[in-house]
Amino acid sequence: MKAMRVLVAMSGGVDSSVAAALLKEEGYEVIGVTLDFGVRVDSGCCGVESAKRVAGKLGVPHYTLNLKDLFHREIVLPFCREYSLGRTPNPCIRCNRTVKFEVLLRKAGEFGADLIATGHYARVEFDRALGRYTLKKGVDRAKDQSYMLYLLTQEQLGRATFPLGDLTKEEVRAIARRMGLHTAGRPESQEICFVPDGRYPELVGRYFPEALRPGPILDTEGEVLGRHKGIAYYTVGQRRGLGLALGRPLYVVRIDPERNAIVVGGKDEVLAEGLLASDVNLVSVPEISEPMKVKAKVRYRHPEADATVFPLEDGKLLVKFSEPQEAVTPGQSVVFYLGDVVVGGGTIEEAWREGEEVASRAQGGP
Numbered sequence: 001m002k003a004m005r006v007l008v009a010m011s012g013g014v015d016s017s018v019a020a021a022l023l024k025e026e027g028y029e030v031i032g033v034t035l036d037f038g039v040r041v042d043s044g045c046c047g048v049e050s051a052k053r054v055a056g057k058l059g060v061p062h063y064t065l066n067l068k069d070l071f072h073r074e075i076v077l078p079f080c081r082e083y084s085l086g087r088t089p090n091p092c093i094r095c096n097r098t099v100k101f102e103v104l105l106r107k108a109g110e111f112g113a114d115l116i117a118t119g120h121y122a123r124v125e126f127d128r129a130l131g132r133y134t135l136k137k138g139v140d141r142a143k144d145q146s147y148m149l150y151l152l153t154q155e156q157l158g159r160a161t162f163p164l165g166d167l168t169k170e171e172v173r174a175i176a177r178r179m180g181l182h183t184a185g186r187p188e189s190q191e192i193c194f195v196p197d198g199r200y201p202e203l204v205g206r207y208f209p210e211a212l213r214p215g216p217i218l219d220t221e222g223e224v225l226g227r228h229k230g231i232a233y234y235t236v237g238q239r240r241g242l243g244l245a246l247g248r249p250l251y252v253v254r255i256d257p258e259r260n261a262i263v264v265g266g267k268d269e270v271l272a273e274g275l276l277a278s279d280v281n282l283v284s285v286p287e288i289s290e291p292m293k294v295k296a297k298v299r300y301r302h303p304e305a306d307a308t309v310f311p312l313e314d315g316k317l318l319v320k321f322s323e324p325q326e327a328v329t330p331g332q333s334v335v336f337y338l339g340d341v342v343v344g345g346g347t348i349e350e351a352w353r354e355g356e357e358v359a360s361r362a363q364g365g366p
Contacts, residue, residue, distance in 0.1 A: 012047025
């Protein structure tokens with residue numbers, strides 16, 4: 001019987017190296033491909049030479065795809081645009097759906113591959129009762145990347161396999177050492193791959209100079225407290241770098257691009273009772289037609305919070321937390337869970353606080 005062919009995304013790091021190695025061990029016909037985004041090799045995202053070396057060690061063919069223009073158009077520019085509008089995007093989530101998995105699926109067709117694989121710490125299963133592919137958390141809770149994958153479509157999930165989903169990071173490194181892979185001790189990237197030094201404002205200002213225009217810092221009552229350097233330097237919940245000495249800690253409560261203003265307040269003013277989510281993608285359920293109790297995560301490293309999701313007539317979702325949450329940030333993603341299963345998620349459009357009327361728009365809302 002002919003072995004199934006799988007196209008493996010190989011970044012040159014330990015995770016994708018071990019994913020390819022495990023699939024080869026299991027008898028798959030492995031083809032390695034590196035997506036070259038034109039970013040610095042030491043960012044941990046696109047080590048072409050490292051990936052080639054691993055492929056050579058495993059004895060599998062390897063190809064490099066030049067995606068510099070696509071990546072710049074679909075990821076870098078939208079990232080900068082969002083920052084210029086006072087939002088804080090997560091480009092890795094967008095990249096997974098619109099670049100990585102989209103390209104991998106297309107190339108899988110060209111190579112005659114049955115599956116695509118990555119080194120993500122997540123699991124995908126088919127739920128026969130629902131007739132849908134479900135996305136689940138990786139076994140290693142510290143490394144779980146299901147949050148980053150919530151935008152994947154049913155087609156993408158149906159062709160994807162995640163060999164590391166049942167492993168811990170320590171086990172992955174041990175496997176790499178056992179197989180003699182040079183990536184076994186490679187450090188992980190902690191920054192966005194195209195901004196490895198973390199200097200977002202300079203990048204944003206290159207394309208949207210108005211985001212570096214100084215403006216007022218206001219309190220929640222509208223009183224001017226000082227001046228800011230440009231809205232690209234700030235995000236909701238930020239405390240450091242405000243340049244204010246008022247004898248009490250202040251945090252960015254919201255960013256107002258129309259007035260080119262930063263609004264600050266005390267710790268309690270950063271708390272939000274809920275949020276409005278748009279660009280919703282449902283993974284493990286076909287629809288949300290009535291209020292649903294879930295665990296909600298508003299940032300990748302943020303702990304999950306008990307919440308109720310209410311459907312709105314325009315396709316958006318209203319999320320009401322059981323306890324107020326800190327730094328609910330427009331532009332970031334909110335992802336919903338039922339146990340290990342990803343229900344779906346969306347982009348945070350706005351945070352809402354007690355006394356606001358957003359909740360009245362929900363079908364069966366509070």
